[in-house]
Amino acid sequence: MYLxxxxxxxxxxxRFTALLTAFAIALSVCLLLAVxxxxxxxxxxxxxxISGTDLIVGARSGSVNLLLYSVFRIGNATNNxxxxxxxHYASNPRVKWAIPISLGDSHRGYRVMGTTxxxxxxxxxxxxxxxxxxxxxxxxSDPFEVVLGAEVADALHYKLGDKLVLAHGVAxxxxxxxxxxxxxxxxxxxRTGTPVDRTLHxxxxxxxxxxxxxxxxxxxxxxxxxxxxxxxxxDLTPKAITAFMLGLNNKISxxxxxxxxxxxxxxxxxxxxxxxxxxxxxxxxGTAEQALFVVSLFVVLTGLIGMLTAILxxxxxxxREMAILRSVGARPWHIAGLLVMEAFTLALAGIAAxxxxxxxxxALAQGTVQANYGLYLPLALPSAHEWSLLGIILGAAxxxxxxxxxxxxxxxxxxxxxxxx
Numbered sequence: 242m243y244l245x246x247x248x249x250x251x252x253x254x255x256r257f258t259a260l261l262t263a264f265a266i267a268l269s270v271c272l273l274l275a276v277x278x279x280x281x282x283x284x285x286x287x288x289x290x291i292s293g294t295d296l297i298v299g300a301r302s303g304s305v306n307l308l309l310y311s312v313f314r315i316g317n318a319t320n321n322x323x324x325x326x327x328x329h330y331a332s333n334p335r336v337k338w339a340i341p342i343s344l345g346d347s348h349r350g351y352r353v354m355g356t357t358x359x360x361x362x363x364x365x366x367x368x369x370x371x372x373x374x375x376x377x378x379x380x381x382s383d384p385f386e387v388v389l390g391a392e393v394a395d396a397l398h399y400k401l402g403d404k405l406v407l408a409h410g411v412a413x414x415x416x417x418x419x420x421x422x423x424x425x426x427x428x429x430x431x432r433t434g435t436p437v438d439r440t441l442h443x444x445x446x447x448x449x450x451x452x453x454x455x456x457x458x459x460x461x462x463x464x465x466x467x468x469x470x471x472x473x474x475x476d477l478t479p480k481a482i483t484a485f486m487l488g489l490n491n492k493i494s495x496x497x498x499x500x501x502x503x504x505x506x507x508x509x510x511x512x513x514x515x516x517x518x519x520x521x522x523x524x525x526x527g528t529a530e531q532a533l534f535v536v537s538l539f540v541v542l543t544g545l546i547g548m549l550t551a552i553l554x555x556x557x558x559x560x561r562e563m564a565i566l567r568s569v570g571a572r573p574w575h576i577a578g579l580l581v582m583e584a585f586t587l588a589l590a591g592i593a594a595x596x597x598x599x600x601x602x603x604a605l606a607q608g609t610v611q612a613n614y615g616l617y618l619p620l621a622l623p624s625a626h627e628w629s630l631l632g633i634i635l636g637a638a639x640x641x642x643x644x645x646x647x648x649x650x651x652x653x654x655x656x657x658x659x660x661x662x
Contacts, residue, residue, distance in 0.1 A: 259587060262551045266591025269537075270634065271598040274627060276537040278599070280530055281626075282618055287523060290435045291515050293365035295495050298322075298330065299484035301509035308518040311342055311484040313351040314436050318344070321481035326507055330487065335494045338363045340486040343479060346407045346419075351393050354440045355408055355448030355482075361388075363488055366435045377401045377428030384446040384477055385469060387424040389429070391432035391549045392439050399426050407441075407451060419451040422469045434617050446477035452577035487512075491613055541634060547588050549641045552580060553648075560586070584642025588635050596623070 251257075291312050299307045300320035309315040331339035340363060343355035361372050361379045380386035389399055399405065403426045409417040424443065432438055450472040467475075489495055495514065502512035603618050610616050623631065 248355055253349070258551055260547045263587050263590040263594060265547050266541075266544040266638075267594035267598055268586060269541040270592050270595025270631070271602070272331050273541050273630065273634075274535040274595065274599045274623070276533055277627060277630065278603075279616070280534065281624070282616055284523070285449060285620045286434050286616055288519060289367040290519070291364075291366060293363075293369045293488065294486045295492065295498055295513050296487040296502070296512045296513045297484060297491045297515055297518075298487065300351050304511070304513040304518045305522050307484065307511055307513055308515065308522060310344065311486075312436065314344070314354070314440060318483050320495060321483055322485075322510060323508060326478050326484050326505070326510065327482055329507070330498075330502065331485070333498070334497055335489055335491065336487050337490045339487045340364060341445060341479075341482045342484045342486070343445055344483045346448070346451070348405060348441050349397060351390075351397075353443060353448075355443050355445045355479075360442065363420060364437075364486070366433050366437065366587055370433075372433070372437065373431045375429045375431040377426070379428055380442070380447070381427075382452045382548055383425075384444055384473060385422060385424050386427045386444070386447070388428040388430060388442040389426060390430055390438040390440045390442075393441055394429045395425075399429075401426055401429070405441075407443075421466065422451050423474065445482070446478050449477040449479050450475075465518075542637075544591070545588070545634070545638055545641055548584060548591075548638065549644060552584060552645045554644065560656055578646070580646040581642045584638050584645075585635070588638030592631050592634060592657065629657055 291363070297307060298310050299311060300318055300322050302319040306319070310318055324399060327339065327341050330336060339355060339360055340360045341355075345354065346353040358379060359615050363375075364372055366372075373390065374388075375404040380388055394397070404423045405426065406418050406420045406423050409419065424447065430437060430442075450469070453475060454467040487498075489498065499514070502510050599622060603620055607618055607620070610618055640646065
């Protein structure tokens with residue numbers, strides 16, 4: 242205990258250097274824990290994007306591409322699939338439920354998805370959590386009703402009853418808008434932390450209605466235009482959709498149905514297992530994830546090397562101090578222990594300050610990160626893995642502190658008593 246008091250007194254005598262060293266360690270620890278927290282939460286959020294869905298079916302392309310546009314609303318399908326193909330598998334006796342998906346439009350940078358009421362009933366995320374409405378209701382018989390994801394409603398400040406106009410295509414700025422057929426906000430979903438929050442949901446009939454007077458990707462002009470009232474009275478059954486999701490009565494039949502869909506002769510289709518595709522997609526990002534973690538480790542190493550440099554630099558200036566301690570009865574291992582204790586104290590202070598900076602940063606940026614990136618960072622105690630990282634940092638600091646301790650141990654009493662100019 243007396244070594245700790247002596248170490249604290251010594252650091253207080255060199256408080257400016259000690260504070261800078263501890264602050265450098267704190268910043269590096271904060272960066273490491275922030276990267277680790279983001280990696281962990283991003284992986285958890287990524288894995289919980291969709292659950293309870295046995296198969297996702299779309300036009301034949303690649304499994305990652307199909308997953309990206311059907312679940313994450315990133316990219317576009319290589320082709321649409323026919324409505325009768327969807328009906329063929331929706332009526333399959335092995336299928337419990339089916340959710341059609343139609344993509345292609347947007348609103349102020351957010352993707353629009355056409356679907357049916359089955360989406361709100363059967364789509365699950367996280368640990369088989371169902372979608373819940375924060376306010377309002379799901380769309381009903383009127384094709385011009387829209388249900389907003391939580392992020393869309395918050396970012397664009399929409400409320401129930403507001404009117405909005407969809408744009409053709411998925412660009413943030415579109416020159417072609419469906420301004421003759423506005424939609425009414427009838428519901429807002431609770432936040433899920435998934436791409437659902439960044440999606441506008443309309444019925445398949447609504448998706449068909451806004452394109453009913455389009456030909457070859459171009460809207461009709463003049464007398465060829467169809468008003469919203471006229472569209473309401475038309476048959477709005479879609480001819481094609483982008484993809485569909487399937488839930489099966491028996492999980493054992495998943496691979497059999499997947500093979501059957503992939504060999505479907507009606508048109509080229511691809512069926513994927515969401516969990517397998519998620520792992521494949523995450524593995525593609527694994528290199529960047531590990532690289533970021535390694536960079537943060539090197540930042541921590543830099544902070545510890547800075548601590549080692551500060552102690553070594555002060556060692557020559559403290560030879561007289563060490564000699565006086567030896568002259569009053571301190572043994573060589575006392576001197577070495579003093580320097581190790583200083584390194585331990587600096588690292589411990591840096592870790593504590595780093596944790597404080599981490600929680601302060603999370604508290605300030607939590608809302609912004611969740612709104613802009615859909616990533617929830619909880620103000621939780623460090624996990625077992627994070628505690629192990631902090632223990633490794635503390636052990637590395639003690640190990641580095643043993644270097645100046647060994648040098649001090651080897652210095653002679655005579656060398657310490659002589660004043661060097």
